[in-house]
Amino acid sequence: MPVPLHALLAATLALAPVPAGGLDASFGDRGKAYADFGAGRDTEIAADLAVTGKGQVLAVGTVETGGVSRWAVARWRRNGALDHGFSGNGRAVTAIGDSDAAHTVELRGSGRSLVGGTSDGRFALVAYRADGTLDPGWGTDGVVTxxxxxxxxTVLDLLLLDDGSVLAGGIAGDRLAVAHYGADGELVDVVTSAHPFAGTVNGVEVQPDGSLLATGVGVTDDDGVRGVRTEWVDAAGLPEPGFGTAGGVTTYAADSEGNLGNVVRHQPDGTVLVGGSAYGPGDYRYQMLLRYLPDGSLDPSFGRGDGYTDDLFDYYSQADDLAVQDDVRIVAVGWAAGEDPHRVAVSRYTAAGVLDASFNGKGYRTIAYGEGSPTVASSWSEGRAVALAGDRIYAVGGVRFGVGKHDVAFVGVRLGR
Structure with missing residues (x-):
């Protein structure tokens, strides 16, 4: 039986190489996929993603209607179409309490996943089976709070251990916190930091030894400027004595009027990467990456020679997530805004912290819904998380369809790397 032409075209696209920074035309609509959870939503935003061994993209986040927020999960197939093998239509909304939000996801094997976030001010974890139903073998009918x-x-990061147990890291009040759960969701232990975080936490990373790295924005100094604040607490909740001063460091970009960290990543060589932004002068916001040596001092071999790099893709730009390739090049996802609509921004840096010109010719790409289309535009889109799989870069976030419209959806993007 002859193979249909459309199948041959799809197979050709799927196998075609994609240049670094180029949108993958074999995925969704010219490299972009969407998950709309229904009309009337005020917010639909994905906060994290995972790519399965089958190439499925699992995105988790939050949908909100009339001030009521719910846990949301979507799964796309390898080609960017919603996977109807997940929850019947590729989308699942889970109500735990009155105010729910999902922030992080990890794969558990055999198509299962574990999602972490918050519900009514509690640590919350929800386990899903491959078909999108809740896993009754985890907690109470798939839910633990x-x-x-x-x-x-709020849970901001998850780490699955070899024995099947889970470390969930996040923030509780003004303290960093790590909870250890058994393979069935039973609570084993909770450790909170001995001292408050000196500022506001935006991102954490749980380490295999139970210690916790966190970044955010520090307290205001005498000049009214807030710096990037990064802290490291050990498995007992005590400051790591070898990192910065009493386990923490605050960094101010040159000539900045404010700084914030959104994501932190501990590297195999002991260095610590932080992504975020620096404000102004002139009311500009620059995407900023920093790299610290194991002792918390800025790495002089990174960026401009002073441990950080700040890049302006438009009037405003910001990094919200980071991933590091095997060749140690750094991929950042976030957003850029200015005269053009607020857009997803994906950038790549060399290991030395310099924009990589082999990526889209200039080191970054900004993406709006309708790019390349004369009829469909977007008033707003934003990247929140990035993942690497094979020779592709995946990013998720949110999109608002149409200038002046209020239809919103999860957005997923796939590019070559």
């Missing part, structure tokens, strides 16, 4: 006495709590 944990009250932390330090205050309102």
């Amino acid at each position: 944990t009250d932390l006495p330090a205050g309102a709590a």
Whole structure:
């Protein structure tokens, strides 16, 4: 039987090489895929993603309607179409409490996943089976929530251990917190930091030894400027004595009027990467990456020679997530805004912290819905998370369809690397 022409074209596209920074035309609509959770939503935004061994893209985040927020999960097939083998239509909305938000996801094998976030101010974890239904072997009907006495709590990172147990890291009140759960979701232990975080936490990374790296924005100094604040606490919740001063460091970009960190990544060589932004002068916002040596001092071999790099893709730009390739080049995802609509921004840096010109010819690419289309435009789109799989870069976030419209959806993007 002859193979249909459309199947041959799809196979050809799937196998075609994609240049670094180029949108993968074999994925969704010219490299972009969408998951709309229904009309009337005020917000639909993906916060994290995972790529399965089958090439499926699992995105997790939050949908909100009338002030009520819910846990949301979407799965796309390898070609960017919604996977109807997941929850019947590729989308699942899970209500845990009255105010829910999903922030992070990890794969558990055999198509299963574990998602972490918050529900009514509690640590929350939800386990899904491959078909999108809740996993009854985890917690109570697939759900675990944990009250932390330090205050309102949110899971921001998950780490699955070899024995099947889970470390969930995040923030509780003004303290960093790590909870250890058994393979069935039973709570084993909770550790909160001995001292408050000196500022506001935006991102954390759980380490295999149970220690926790966190970054955010520090307290205001005498000149009214807030710096990037990064702290490291050990498995007992005590400051890592070898990192910075009492386990923390605050960094101010030159001539900046404010700085923030959104994502932190510990590297195999002991260095620590942080991504975020620096403000102004002139009311500009620059995407900023920093690299610290193991002792918390800025790495003089990185960026401009002073440990950080700040790049302006438009009037405003910011990094919200980072991934590091095997060749140690750094991929950042976030957003850029200015005269053009607010857009997803994906950039790549060399190991030395310099924009990599082999990526889209200039080191970055900004992406709006309708790019290349004369009829469809977007008033707003934003990247929140990035993942690497094979020779592709994947990013997820949110999109608002049409200038002046309020239809919103998860967005997924695939590019060559």
